[in-house]
Amino acid sequence: MSDTPPESQFPRPDELLPHRAPFLLVDEIVELQPGERCVALWHLTGDEEFFAGHFPGRPTLPGVLMVEALAQTAGLAAASATSLEGKLALFGGIDKARFRRQVTPGDTLRLEATINRLSARAGKASGTASVDGRAACEASMMFLIANAAD
Template structure:
């Protein structure tokens, strides 16, 4: 009899986010990749411990993850999907625009944000993507976004 957990991908089956994105602490908002279809889709997690600096000021007495950081985390997840495409090797996806961002639920210390992003269109010059952030199975944020493609080493 086969073990069904043996065929399931593990965290070690996916690269660390910092291997695909140029972001580093404290602005790398994605802790781990849990699903990845290169150039098509990515699911990642962001574990919010409550020790993050922004919680102290947003808001004292009622710490809440800023919505703009949820959008950035979705964008980073879309960036992971795009960066994993072989056609974009050596390239960098620069955030170019946000459309239809909606916030549905407060995210608080201790929550794990499940980030899902799908590449809707990928070309050598631009990427269109859509994504969501959820906590405890409830939608927290959704947005569509655009990225412009640049050489990763330009300006270095």
């Protein structure tokens, strides 16, 4: 019997996104419909540096990082579209961001993003970040499409 986890059927986030530590906020992809939808996980260990200062004595994931994690999840859905090969989705805007609950060390943030519109130049997505089935953040996002090599 092996202790090695089974190989995921989905690519690693760093195979689709240009982000790298410490700013890659998505640990694994658990669902992917290329160009349409992505569900990913971010496992918060408590060792992340931002917890030390936000807030001492009551560590809380900053809301802006939840929104960025949702944008990265939408970026995974967009980057997996064959029509965007060699392209890069750049965060273009946030609408209707709402924060519903605190996220703390030890939580696993489930990130769900759906592409609502996608063209060769731009797109719109909506997403929800949740912990244990309870919404922590909801947002609508816009992104621009650029050449990856620029």
